[in-house]
Amino acid sequence: MGEKIRARRKALGVNAINTAESAGISRVTLHRIEKGEASVTMGAYLNVLAALGLPLPEAEVPSAIDVEDAIPTRIKIDDYPQLRQLAWQVHGTDTLTPVEAHDIYERNWRHIDASKLEARERHLINSLQTGLGGDFPHV
CATH class of the missing domain: 1.10.260 (434 Repressor (Amino-terminal Domain))
Known part of the structure; x- marks a missing residue:
């Protein structure tokens, strides 16, 4: 450009x-x-x-988004047992943004029992880390 x-x-x-x-x-x-x-x-x-009177360049938009791989815009805390345990201090809402969930997982990773992670939560964690980075391991 x-x-x-x-x-x-x-x-x-x-x-x-x-x-x-x-x-x-x-x-x-x-x-x-x-x-x-x-x-x-x-x-x-x-x-x-x-x-300079130039038009805004058009962005390439994928023709289809795989819903399975997409990070949800709001993450329901109760749908993820390990997240629920880590987010005990969250009051007044039952959902988090992906950034909030990512930060909670990253900050409190030492308290995660990886053997108790359900497949759905494992997928969420990997998606958050892929999309947002971080120092906690892929599971």
């Missing part, structure tokens, strides 16, 4: 300083965008696209 941005800027005959000012970013940030650096914020990329 950085190459396309640079090519558009050059085709329009606009220098880097004017482009950066129009996008509300520094010239250095524009240079990093044109090099394709991933550490630049999405907002900076979007500002440059708008300043």
Whole structure:
């Protein structure tokens, strides 16, 4: 995408300083965008696209998502016995976000009895770790 941005800027005959000012970013940030650096914020990329009149690139969307491998958007605590034991301090809700569940598993992994993990919970843990990373083992 950085190459396309640079090519558009050059085709329009606009220098880097004017482009950066129009996008509300520094010239250095524009240079990093044109090099394709991933550490630049999405907002900076979007500002440059708008300043150069470029459309937002279309993302590739998978044609089908395997529901078995998808991480649920809300995780019902009572559906996972080991999670229920680890989340004893959670009050006022019976569901967690994937990030919350991941953090609870990771923080309290030493208290997990892996031999008591049901297949469904084992699959959830592996999916969370694959999707979000972490220091606890795949089970």
